[in-house]
């Protein structure tokens with residue numbers, strides 16, 4: 001019998017809870033969910049799911065020793081981490097890999113928190129998004145040091161979560177009573193890649209199961225890649241109503257941000273109007289593996305009850 005694989009899933013929020021059912025279905029696998037307050041999440045425990053108390057802000061030497069106990073570490077701690085925490089985690093993982101090597105165990109497989117845009121392209125969003133810049137630094141650190149540290153890493157770029165595209169506060173599909181406005185970031189031909197969080201979990205578990213060509217690489221997922229014009233057409237088809245179309249050019253987004261320079265959503269919009277937020281679905285790992293995923297039209301039908 002194959003020996004059991006131990007997966008540490010850090011975080012059980014929107015993303016972690018979406019990953020859990022898919023990871024726990026893998027054969028010969030035990031998933032350990034690491035959160036600050038396990039008692040808050042006791043309903044998640046199951047035959048091959050347990051909870052452990054873990055705080056990523058804790059002392060590095062203790063965390064490295066803890067991480068060395070696992071075959072796979074997946075970070076789903078959310079985006080609201082303090083500056084420096086994603087780098088600290090990557091360094092602890094590199095240390096944990098060395099400990100595993102000394103103990104004669106297999107390489108540690110690490111999925112950092114990079115479930116979003118392509119940080120190699122966005123960089124720090126021309127100074128607007130220090131955390132995006134730190135994500136790029138984490139990639140560079142892993143590229144430079146993982147091999148010697150006995151760690152393999154996989155970054156999965158997922159684009160925006162599908163739910164996020166339709167959030168009212170995001171302002172792209174803006175519902176006011178019976179009226180809907182769809183707004184384009186940059187122009188109507190500009191595109192955006194989105195993946196539903198459940199699908200991210202499904203794709204991730206296939207990648208982990210098949211140990212396919214994901215070693216030390218950035219891989220991409222996409223439930224869909226649509227232009228803003230296509231998004232407006234989809235909303236019209238699904239709701240059966242004409243939508244108001246409004247273009248938010250880069251110049252407009254810059255002016256809006258200048259009025260409120262600390263507004264995070266305005267920063268996101270401007271960065272997303274630039275580059276690194278879309279890729280061709282044919283290049284994605286879900287396309288290569290034939291994983292069925294939800295596209296924007298199907299998601300919108302569910303959302304609008306069509």
Ligand SMILES: NC(=O)c1ccc[n+]([C@@H]2O[C@H](COP(=O)([O-])OP(=O)(O)OC[C@H]3O[C@@H](n4cnc5c(N)ncnc54)[C@H](OP(=O)(O)O)[C@@H]3O)[C@@H](O)[C@H]2O)c1
Nearest residue numbers: 011012013014015035036055056077078079115116160161
């Ligand atoms: N690609 C995208 O579209 C994108 C990118 C970024 C963010 N978002 C949005 O941001 C939201 C975040 O979702 P998410 O699942 O990433 O995060 P989340 O729902 O905020 O969950 C974060 C999880 O991490 C745990 N956690 C937080 N700090 C921790 C620490 N120091 N040590 C250990 N565990 C810790 C939390 O548990 P405790 O607090 O109980 O410990 C919680 O279980 C979503 O609404 C999403 O739409 C989207």
